[in-house]
Amino acid sequence: MPEILTAENLCFSYEKEKAILKQFCLGVDKGEFVGLIGPNGSGKTTILKLLSGFLLPESGNVLLDGKNICQLSSRQRAIKLGVVSQLIAAVMPFTVKQVVEMGRTARLSPLLPLRQQDNEAVCCALNEMDIFEIRNKLFNCLSGGERQRTIVAAALAQEPEMLLLDEPTSALDLGHKLRLMGLLKALQHRGMTVMAVSHDIELMARFCDRLILIKNGSVLAAGTPSEVIKPELIRQAYGCAVSVISGNNGEPLISAEEVQIK
Amino acid sequence: MNKTRQNIIIFGVLPALLLISVFCGLSFGVTWISPAEIFNTPSDELASALISLRITRVATAFTVGGSLAVAGSAYQTVLRNPLAEPYILGISGGASLGAAVAIISGLSAFTLLAVPGMAFIFAMLALAVVLIMARGRFTEYSENILLSGVVVGAICSSCLMFIISTLNHYELNSVTWWMLGSLQAANVKMLYAAITVMLAGTLLLTFHGRQANVISLGEEMAHNMGIVPFRTVIILLCTASLMTGVSVALAGIISFVGLIVPHISRRLFGADHRRLFILNLICGGIFLTVCDIFSRVLMEAQEIPAGVITALIGGPFFIWLLNRRVRKNA
Numbered sequence: 001m002p003e004i005l006t007a008e009n010l011c012f013s014y015e016k017e018k019a020i021l022k023q024f025c026l027g028v029d030k031g032e033f034v035g036l037i038g039p040n041g042s043g044k045t046t047i048l049k050l051l052s053g054f055l056l057p058e059s060g061n062v063l064l065d066g067k068n069i070c071q072l073s074s075r076q077r078a079i080k081l082g083v084v085s086q087l088i089a090a091v092m093p094f095t096v097k098q099v100v101e102m103g104r105t106a107r108l109s110p111l112l113p114l115r116q117q118d119n120e121a122v123c124c125a126l127n128e129m130d131i132f133e134i135r136n137k138l139f140n141c142l143s144g145g146e147r148q149r150t151i152v153a154a155a156l157a158q159e160p161e162m163l164l165l166d167e168p169t170s171a172l173d174l175g176h177k178l179r180l181m182g183l184l185k186a187l188q189h190r191g192m193t194v195m196a197v198s199h200d201i202e203l204m205a206r207f208c209d210r211l212i213l214i215k216n217g218s219v220l221a222a223g224t225p226s227e228v229i230k231p232e233l234i235r236q237a238y239g240c241a242v243s244v245i246s247g248n249n250g251e252p253l254i255s256a257e258e259v260q261i262k
Numbered sequence: 263m264n265k266t267r268q269n270i271i272i273f274g275v276l277p278a279l280l281l282i283s284v285f286c287g288l289s290f291g292v293t294w295i296s297p298a299e300i301f302n303t304p305s306d307e308l309a310s311a312l313i314s315l316r317i318t319r320v321a322t323a324f325t326v327g328g329s330l331a332v333a334g335s336a337y338q339t340v341l342r343n344p345l346a347e348p349y350i351l352g353i354s355g356g357a358s359l360g361a362a363v364a365i366i367s368g369l370s371a372f373t374l375l376a377v378p379g380m381a382f383i384f385a386m387l388a389l390a391v392v393l394i395m396a397r398g399r400f401t402e403y404s405e406n407i408l409l410s411g412v413v414v415g416a417i418c419s420s421c422l423m424f425i426i427s428t429l430n431h432y433e434l435n436s437v438t439w440w441m442l443g444s445l446q447a448a449n450v451k452m453l454y455a456a457i458t459v460m461l462a463g464t465l466l467l468t469f470h471g472r473q474a475n476v477i478s479l480g481e482e483m484a485h486n487m488g489i490v491p492f493r494t495v496i497i498l499l500c501t502a503s504l505m506t507g508v509s510v511a512l513a514g515i516i517s518f519v520g521l522i523v524p525h526i527s528r529r530l531f532g533a534d535h536r537r538l539f540i541l542n543l544i545c546g547g548i549f550l551t552v553c554d555i556f557s558r559v560l561m562e563a564q565e566i567p568a569g570v571i572t573a574l575i576g577g578p579f580f581i582w583l584l585n586r587r588v589r590k591n592a
Contacts, residue, residue, distance in 0.1 A: 052485070053485070054482055074489060074490050075488045082486070085486060088479055088483055090479055092338075092344075094475070094533050094534075098532075098533070103487060105472060105487045105488050105489060106488025110471070111471075158488075
């Protein structure tokens with residue numbers, strides 16, 4: 001499978017002489033489901049923002065479908081790449097449906113109303129994220145989980161070829177967490193490429209084809225979940241001793257060996 | 263509010279209010295002119311001149327109120343702060359300083375565009391200083407921007423006072439009259455220019471309404487949804503500042519219209535900027551026209567500047583909004 005998203009030697013820092021990424025490289029194949037895991041502050045969100053073109057690297061390139069992401073127009077980029085960023089708060093009183101409709105912005109002319117295909121995409125996204133019933137509620141009056149599902153729905157309404165998600169399950173209950181990951185898996189089977197950042201290693205191990213373990217802005221390990229989730233690698237990345245056992249479906253499950261309470 | 267009620271307000275209540283406020287604006291004042299006299303040819307020249315003056319006044323009130331409401335709505339969207347408003351952000355202060363500089367330097371004698379032009383340039387400068395001063399982590403940014411606005415407004419006001427203190431008698435007279443602010447436009451050409459800016463600005467903002475909706479969710483969301491945040495922000499801020507600058511050049515500082523009207527409009531019509539800018543224009547126009555009527559009739563044989571009325575309503579409204587925000591965040 002050809003690569004849909006490629007990061008070539010990315011260097012980035014927020015402050016001078018405090019590099020977050022040094023010569024970071026990454027490739028995501030079309031139709032793949034990739035999980036980006038790593039401890040707090042390892043640079044996962046920064047990588048996602050660079051891959052989405054929101055941040056510009058000091059050096060290096062991000063290629064989307066073989067083209068430099070900076071050279072694509074914002075509309076072209078948004079049609080190919082949907083991004084779910086971390087939780088946001090709306091200042092203006094938009095309804096859930098209005099926020100999801102905003103996902104169609106790249107496909108619409110400035111003043112014309114939504115066409116039939118736009119309404120269908122919005123309706124489908126609302127149903128898939130289980131928020132159709134609350135579509136007329138105000139976004140800023142929702143719970144964290146409902147807001148998160150709304151943002152994911154907006155990205156789904158974009159109908160992109162690839163989805164980048166930054167901690168999409170952090171505010172979700174167990175049921176919605178599993179439902180979302182199941183939906184992402186189903187989208188992968190329909191041909192979409194998915195890349196998600198998460199702290200939930202077991203969830204990622206269960207659903208992703210490939211995991212990339214990040215530490216201090218560089219790749220510590222990459223491969224299938226069973227290749228990456230090993231006690232030694234987890235200890236190196238997170239600084240804690242764990243044991244790894246196999247679940248019913250062969251997915252790795254982590255158990256902390258000892259917890260020190262000071 | 264459901265769509266049926268919104269439609270009743272948009273297509274029934276608003277046009278009715280607009281007509282009533284315009285006719286009241288033409289009729290009320292030191293001398294009462296009945297609607298029949300307005301429609302029929304006035305019997306004497308004095309009545310005719312009075313109606314002509316009142317038409318200019320109502321048009322000025324509508325233009326200034328509408329422009330400030332639309333500008334306030336744009337600032338609130340871009341800065342993601344419902345308390346942002348041209349006066350509170352110091353932009354009206356900057357514009358008034360620019361207008362005063364144009365009058366004192368004699369530029370206004372050369373061209374009609376000098377006062378609104380300088381008001382616009384100084385409004386943009388004030389906005390730039392506010393944005394630079396407010397820079398910080400995003401969570402603080404929204405709050406910092408109000409504090410920076412107050413500081414910039416105070417600095418502009420001090421500069422204006424310093425300039426006034428150095429003026430001779432003639433210059434002092436012309437600047438003082440302008441500073442007092444009046445909705446009776448002395449220059450009809452300036453009023454036409456302001457109407458043009460109001461209509462063109464509102465249309466431009468409405469054209470960018472969909473982008474304005476997305477930008478209010480934050481720059482990252484806007485980027486992800488296929489918008490160039492920087493370009494959209496610049497278009498919205500420059501248009502809002504031009505509308506503010508021209509309004510200040512025409513009528514002096516009129517505070518809080520850009521705060522009260524967009525807030526009420528959002529409550530009534532929702533947050534979709536594709537129609538909200540136009541609705542703000544109409545609501546802002548009606549609001550200031552009504553305030554102007556009160557300014558004429560509240561005290562017998564004396565006018566209260568319309569800015570005083572808007573400040574008396576807007577001040578408590580601002581405190582109420584601020585308290586509501588604090589309670590919400592607690």
